[in-house]
Amino acid sequence: MKAAIITKYKQITPMVTEVPVPTIAPTDVLVKIVAASVNPIDLKTKDGDLRLLLQYTMPLIMGSDFAGVITAVGDQVPDFKVGDAVYGRAPKDRIGTFAEFIAIDHQAIALKPANLNFEEAAAIPLVGLTSYQALHDIMNIQPGQKVFIPGGSGGIGIIAIQLAKYFGAYVATTTSAKHFDLVQSLGADKIIDYHQQDFTDVLSHYDAVLDTRGGQSLEAAFQIIKPGGQIVSIAGLPNARFGKDYGLPIWKQWLLGLATRKLSRLEQQAQATYSFLFMQPSGQQLVRLRQLIEQGVIKPVVDRIIPLTDINAALEYSHSGHTTGKIIISIQPN
Ligand SMILES: NC(=O)c1ccc[n+]([C@@H]2O[C@H](COP(=O)([O-])OP(=O)(O)OC[C@H]3O[C@@H](n4cnc5c(N)ncnc54)[C@H](OP(=O)(O)O)[C@@H]3O)[C@@H](O)[C@H]2O)c1
Structure with a gap:
């Protein structure tokens, strides 16, 4: 699969390359990612600024949140099935949403809000x-x-x-x-x-x-x-x-x-x-957010949508600090 990776901290630009599709643990689902969002934490992670709190082994697939479709379900996942449209924030020790697939614990995801498309849904989790x-x-x-x-x-x-x-x-x-x-x-x-x-x-x-x-x-x-x-x-x-x-x-x-x-x-x-506050992933709270989105209480604002192959342009724009809402990375069609 295609993924944006870094091989060392402070690498100037991540590269989009082929890596193996991840395998799932019994409590994981495999998600085909349709869209991800850029967050300032991506640059902080790339530059190693958060090493006091988070340490990663390299190579590291970047990206923290996403919306996509489940393509496989672990034996111990009671609440999701293949074909479910979901959104989520990956647990901090297993990030990697700037990629075509992610293996993620079922407790970190929720069904995608029905009134949002994948790009809009990816703007929400983090x-x-x-x-x-x-x-x-x-x-x-x-x-x-x-x-x-x-x-x-x-x-x-x-x-x-x-x-x-x-x-x-x-x-x-x-x-x-x-x-x-x-x-x-x-x-x-x-x-x-x-x-x-x-x-x-x-x-x-x-x-x-x-x-x-x-x-x-x-x-x-x-x-x-x-x-x-x-x-x-x-x-x-x-x-x-x-x-x-x-x-x-x-x-x-x-x-x-x-x-x-x-x-x-x-x-x-x-x-x-x-x-x-260092936010925590939570599927349960994403359910609450989904309800608020479907009731029209919260709506996302998407600044622009940039393809995965232009990930460096997206990170550079995020670095400007003057985005309006979220930068979305489009990964692959639904
Ligand atoms: N601890 C955690 O768990 C956690 C979670 C999420 C985010 N964060 C952190 O929270 C911060 C904000 O994240 P974000 O996603 O909101 O960032 P962001 O989307 O990059 O913020 C961009 C916005 O900041 C505004 N801005 C720039 N300079 C400003 C200033 N001096 N005063 C007021 N507004 C200004 C810009 O408005 P103009 O275009 O009008 O300048 C722009 O709309 C980041 O440092 C991020 O790492 C931490």
Whole structure:
């Protein structure tokens, strides 16, 4: 089968080459991938930026999420059959969706939303699960709460705004002026052009921030959070608490604690809670997302569709940091 692989970290461009079709374990299904989506984690994985949390053996097939059709089912898979159209986020130790087939545990997938085509469905798993786990599982957003989601026109922002509105929140976001209509159509209540205005000049006393930017933007979020509020970052530094929960060895927890001393100080000063989220694959939560999509609560936004053979152009575009929604990789026809 065709797959986009790297043979070492920091390889400048992955190459599309022939590799064997994977074999399935008893709890796996084999999926013929129709479409996959690009996520910033693809470049971070390629460059080895996540080696503290994830280590891969080479060669590595890139890509984290997908939509496709089941072509084989393991002996211990009770809930899927050949021919089912599914979508999913591959478990982190077995990624590889920029490929014609993937062998994947049945617990990481769900039936594809019926009202989406494969390209649209591939736009959901990673960003949908991340947004749901941040806003629902960790923050438990309640009606009337004020939530700030920077980067409203990005892969995460687009889904997170819609979910936060579904949970009844008042949502503020940042983006460029050219995306105002889009984020407004998703339900954003307060839109700030980050080129023109600093969000700390406009927002205050927020219940929650879903930080998608990290760095100074994350630090600035402590200025707008109210006492007792929550900041969940998916782009900043993991703290020692995260390292402990993630099961990292003590010395790595210590390193994270050292690296996040400033965040801990800001957390104390603001009397708020800081957490880092590293999203988890979950077939069950993809079922919940499917329901919300089929009810019209959430819709994906596809920026462009690029064939697998042009994977490097897709990664380069993702690297620009200015996509509108998701870049989709078309792998093969259904
Ligand atoms: N920890 C996890 O589990 C997890 C999961 C998913 C994602 N992430 C991380 O979350 C981050 C966001 O992911 P994503 O998929 O949303 O990225 P993305 O789709 O690449 O984000 C692109 C968007 O960011 C906007 N943007 C760029 N600079 C901005 C700024 N200074 N202020 C506000 N918006 C700005 C752009 O808007 P303009 O075009 O208007 O500039 C564009 O629409 C990445 O770092 C990713 O690795 C982490």
